[in-house]
Amino acid sequence: MSTVEVFNAQQIAELIDALATAIARDHPHLDRLVLIGIRTRGVPLAYRLRDRIATGFGSPPQVGELDITFFRDDLGSGGLRTPNRSELPRDLTGQEVVLVDDVLFRGRTVRAALEALNHFGRPEQVRLAVLIDRGHRQFPIQPDYCGHKLTTAPEQIVKVHLRETDGEERVLLIDAKLEENSRE
Template sequence: MSAKVVEILSSEEIRRTLTRLASQIVERTRDLSQLVLLGIYTRGALLAELLARQIETLEGVAVSVGALDITFYRDDLDTIGLRTPTKSEIPFDLTGKTVVLVDDVIFKGRTIRAALNAVNDYGRPEVIRLAVLVDRGHRELPIHPDFIGKKLPTAKEEVVKVYLQNYDGRDAVELIGD
């Protein structure tokens, strides 16, 4: 039996969602010169770049962007399998900054827990917030996003797949299940 695939967000809906998220981030940030968007590899890093461009379009301010690899901070490598690490790209100190972690999907919260641990290696931010394109629930840790593109109640066995043009050749969010 083949899995059922349902498109949750189209390319246009992703564009509108990112515009809304960028606006919300701007509204909650006192000083945009202190804002850093830190994307979690892989698609979170791409989303951080897209959000930074949108903030620059909205506000005329260039926002610092970095990419964070959390491979060595994960507590679930035994269940998800070994991953090839990617070099984090954070060419600035995070001390005193407003850091917005960016990821594509939040599920159990373990990726974000690992990201919070990794951030400590790059300084002590004034505040850390979390932006996600999709929140699918089922948290195992007390971690909740500050900025949510789409809340999507799912069954635990379903999969949410994010596709981004710069990496996958198309923009879409799909729910895959039975």
């Protein structure tokens, strides 16, 4: 199996710092900004962005957690999924929302998140922040804020490991064909 570490903990921190700066500069009214992490790894990223924005720009934006389980278009495939509760700090009507996720690939997760957001009000605007954009979209979805655009083959896997969810901090690029062959 071929696995390459693309980013280490320090590099991930630098990407998050750059994302936080870009988001804060685009949103001068931080009291109207809500960072919404898409479960699972978007949630700790949203909290980290909030902390970096608070440190560098004063006022911390609010953070919410969005579960998209019932809005996915692949709900019937891939086994049973256990939904979590979405936790948003307030009605999103009139708010500036930044959806936060770890990896943007086909765009299906973001499409589901946009649909789920409709149940929590009508935001003034919705933007997207991702740590890694790996391309290969199936939907016309692009990030407004991107930590790093990583060139990948469609069959490769990008795995983000965060200390809050995985106990370690790194981004891996895995050759899926080699991984699949090693299982046979």
